[in-house]
Amino acid sequence: MILERALITVKPGQAEAFKAAFPKARPHIASARGFQKIEMRQGIENPEDFLLLIWWDTLEDHTVGFRESPAFTEWRAILGPLFAAPPAVVHHDEPL
16 A cells, blocks of 8 residues: 655645644545545644645556546646645555
8 A cells, every 4th residue: 555645734724724724625535546534734833734645556546646637637627726835745655
């Protein structure tokens, strides 16, 4: 299993709007092939920072299957307008 980690910063004053939009975007990713689990956590020191964690069966389930699908376009249409900058995304291997 692969863990995707995305650090998302939303535009100033948009944290509540982002939190309200996330449940609308969630089904688009949750229905993707290889999807296992998702968590979104808001920053404490900076509430405009969010940590997105998504567990996938394989790296390709995220990078190809989801990112190249219409579901990704829908996901991004819902959340993307609130981003201050593109999310910083990295992938992590199985736990040690």
